Amino acid sequence: MAYRSDESSLLIVVLDTNPVWWGQQLSKPNRDLTFTNCIEELLVFCNSHLMMDQRNKLCVIAAHPSKNKFLFPKSELADETASDDSEIMRQTKSDGQYELFAKVSETIREEVKDLIFSDTSGELHADCMLSGAMSMALCYINRVEKEQLNKESFSSRILVIKGSEDHQSQYMNFMMVIFTAQKQNTIIDACILDQESSLLQQACDITNGIYLKIPQLSGLLQYLLCVFLPDAKIRKKMTLPTNVKIDYRAACFCHRNLVDIGYVCSVCLSIYCSFTPICTTCHATFKIVDPRPIPKKKIKK
């Protein structure tokens, strides 16, 4: 029985292009996964997604340490007209491949080259601006929703491919992204290449996505196709990796330790592990309340 889904699907891939982490991959002895291989495997995955349904849409965003960039679709200014020569050149390059796939491959390759060559800052950072890239993805989903003719419903999901580590300074923005995704019914999936990320674990749990740390980097494409390609309706019928125990405990503001029972300031909601007389964030003072009554000393005669 042919399965026909009534919804088209919008997939947004957020790719971590941190040059520090990818550079470290190159220097590893067995070279499981290099950046060029990753881009090629990603292109196969994106083309597979477009093949699943004719109405499926795709968007790829690169999360770089200093900025975020849309790799696909390439924004074309309405009043810019391409010269005839370049148009013909573009068509002859496709050599029989389905035009849309050729366009995706070519655009992403060009934009990645552009991104890397334009990064002349010289600063090295071990993380990337993931929360910014995910915010842009959510705005894009909002735009596609507004542009939909016939008010056809579509499901949207964001796949994050990440290798570098988290940075705690992005916590607040990340939580906003998670709540917005929940409101928009967007699923956030995470494909983790190296270091575990508790923020993405929480995101996947809250939005019913899949969180997977790839055991073997050389098999990236297989994991992408088997685990992350099916959309929400088909996922219910498949056996996919389940979520690990998610740590929802909060970190106290004074020591950054995870607390089981903490004290929360009623004004600014900062969390402390033990009683402090003054809140460091909002400078509210707290009365010291001793719940135990002072026992009256009975003099025995």
Added chain:
Amino acid sequence: MIDEAEPGYRWEAEYEKTWELLQEDEAGSLQASVDEIVQKAKRKRLLDRPINVKLGIMRHLCVVIDMSDAMNDKDLRPNRQLATLKLLEKFVEEFFDQNPISQLGLYIMKNKRCEMITELGGNIKRHTTSLASLRTMQCQGEASLQNAMEMASQNLRHVPGHASREILIIFGSLSTCDPGNIMETAKAIKSQNVRCSIIGLAAGVYVCQKICQETQGKYNVILDESHFKDLLTEQTSPPPAVGVTESSLIRMGFPQHETTAGIGKSSMCMCHIDSKDSSQGFGKNGYFCPQCWSKYCELPVECVVCGLTLVSAPHLARSYHHLFPLQPFAEIPTADIYRPNRLCYSCQKHLSEVHAYKCGQCSHVFCIDCDVFIHEIHHCCPGCASKRTPQL
């Protein structure tokens, strides 16, 4: 829209040509003008929000619904009672979404008396089932504002000092039938730091305005159903704190979510322990209270065994955007932007509108759709989130 109370008499004030505000379009309809007025009020609200003011984040709100004869009026479809209940169901969901650690109570005004429908609590399902049951209730009698305010304030008396105490009255009639002097009740609730806001469905009533002024609440009269929805949505954001609310450290627990890989023993959860369906709530999954290890299916909840409030970190994070609100973007004409850059930063749409919106901090430009999306739903500027801030 009620004017601000002026010290002199109305005939002494300036001659106001209020009819000039409304302008008909080609078809003769006033809808565009009304929409514009509502939009301007929204934007003014966004800009007017005072920053660095203490907000009441942990809120205890009593919603009083008018069930008097006036609610049978059909000016809202299908009638005022059903339209109000439908909007209130959405309001309850939105309220707990924006203020997860708050509590809500429902009351009705009927037959010159006030009745309690649900006690102050944080369980959404209880409130929505009670609202659904109110649909079949007959509206009769007259409304009594004083009885409502007294009953609500009595229930709010036992609330701890650090939480905000609020009353929201949906008032459909044009009169109130009270046993005593309502202004004394208003003064009494003001002394208890209770803030009373009223949404009028019919026309402006002087006594409502006076009560709201006295208690620092907001009085609004609806223009139509979408304006009613907007006013209710406005009530979901935490208001500035009234009077001197104590600040205290509240002891809260952050339970771990245990799945089948955890403890391995099935147990009954405390939220379904009284339910008749014994299969509900029995299993290995759940949240375990760190103090007494009783199991719960969902958070936030107050542990019935040891009294500890159980929340998860995302619940507290949900309120952070009220405390650190996003600044509104500056409106700039699109013609000023250099042509190749005329793209919205977050959705890559070509900027075809007359105005674009620029963030003051990261100087990126956004289209109008993204501006509305960012300020009303997302509360986080993508440009600022993509910028690396120097480590302090």
